[in-house]
Amino acid sequence: MKTRRQFLHNSLFGALAAGAGNWWPDAPSFFERPAKGALPVVIATWNNSRATAAAWKILSAGGRALDAVEAGARIPEADPEDTSVGYGGFPDRDGHVTLDACIMDEFGNAGSVSFLEHIMHPISVARRVMEKTPHVMLSGEGALQFALKEGFPKENLLTEKARRAWEEWKIKSEYKPVINIERHDTIGIVAVDARQRVAGACTTSGMAFKMHGRVGDSPIIGAGMFADNEAGVAAATGLGELVLKTLGSFLIVEEIRRGKHPQKAVETVIKRLAQKYPKDVAENQVGYVALDKKGRHGAYSLHPGFNYALYRQEQNIVFEAGSLFHK
Numbered sequence: 604m605k606t607r608r609q610f611l612h613n614s615l616f617g618a619l620a621a622g623a624g625n626w627w628p629d630a631p632s633f634f635e636r637p638a639k640g641a642l643p644v645v646i647a648t649w650n651n652s653r654a655t656a657a658a659w660k661i662l663s664a665g666g667r668a669l670d671a672v673e674a675g676a677r678i679p680e681a682d683p684e685d686t687s688v689g690y691g692g693f694p695d696r697d698g699h700v701t702l703d704a705c706i707m708d709e710f711g712n713a714g715s716v717s718f719l720e721h722i723m724h725p726i727s728v729a730r731r732v733m734e735k736t737p738h739v740m741l742s743g744e745g746a747l748q749f750a751l752k753e754g755f756p757k758e759n760l761l762t763e764k765a766r767r768a769w770e771e772w773k774i775k776s777e778y779k780p781v782i783n784i785e786r787h788d789t790i791g792i793v794a795v796d797a798r799q800r801v802a803g804a805c806t807t808s809g810m811a812f813k814m815h816g817r818v819g820d821s822p823i824i825g826a827g828m829f830a831d832n833e834a835g836v837a838a839a840t841g842l843g844e845l846v847l848k849t850l851g852s853f854l855i856v857e858e859i860r861r862g863k864h865p866q867k868a869v870e871t872v873i874k875r876l877a878q879k880y881p882k883d884v885a886e887n888q889v890g891y892v893a894l895d896k897k898g899r900h901g902a903y904s905l906h907p908g909f910n911y912a913l914y915r916q917e918q919n920i921v922f923e924a925g926s927l928f929h930k
């Protein structure tokens with residue numbers, strides 16, 4: 604029989620444990636305190652320093668990581684010069700610009716859209732899917748109908764530059780991904796805010812001149828991006844087929860959960876990819892960025908040429924990432 608003291612002890616700690624998420628949702632765990640100045644922090648794949656700057660505006664004002672990564676992802680989505688994301692993205696082989704995106708918040712909520720046409724900001728549609736539907740993912744025509752109902756304008760996303768590149772591609776119609784194409788690809792942007800909340804976003808027009816209907820890693824939770832407020836957050840860029848087959852972002856976060864530094868975690872996952880698919884990795888690029896809850900970061904890729912933008916302590920710097928293979 605329980606003594607009254609045991610009963611009180613169990614009820615108190617049981618209630619605290621069960622209700623911790625609601626009772627004190629944003630409090631850093633005592634054991635997970637970040638180093639002074641480590642938070643907030645945001646990191647994005649490639650030279651996306653305008654995206655990290657947009658995110659920083661929110662983070663530095665004490666804002667939520669989720670709002671920051673969405674604001675960051677919207678920058679290349681609206682940039683007609685970025686031919687791998689949103690407006691201006693290269694079309695598929697039939698001339699359609701089809702977009703994939705996903706987002707996750709600190710509570711483990713997730714939203715995603717795939718094979719979406721005519722909407723400039725798929726990341727914001729993904730957020731609406733997360734916040735306004737009972738689902739995680741909407742695709743194709745259904746995603747478009749939802750976006751239009753939510754008030755997103757229907758737009759032509761095929762720029763003249765992208766149309767010309769497609770016309771040129773059609774001459775040979777060679778179906779071959781190119782490593783570090785124009786040194787940018789999918790944007791994955793992940794953040795930890797001052798209250799130690801993590802979030803991530805990932806958005807892309809996918810592989811240039813892909814087959815119509817092809818969906819890559821970017822809208823797949825755990826592949827293109829994964830966030831878990833107990834551990835950290837990671838995002839991918841590069842050949843989606845390789846990321847999909849290894850569920851890389853999820854694996855990185857799990858490595859962090861097991862105690863690895865984010866740098867070691869991203870290196871472990873890239874090495875595993877190379878071991879498992881030795882032929883595929885020779886001519887294809889994959890890169891990851893990651894943060895743990897303490898604000899420590901990691902970035903690594905298969906091949907040289909992958910860079911990333913890191914904003915912390917009022918400094919927004921683009922770094923070259925290390926790589927498994929060398930020139």
Ligand code: GLY
Pocket residue numbers: 789807808809810818819820821839840841842843844
């Ligand atoms: N990583 C983007 C894609 O392959 O679609």
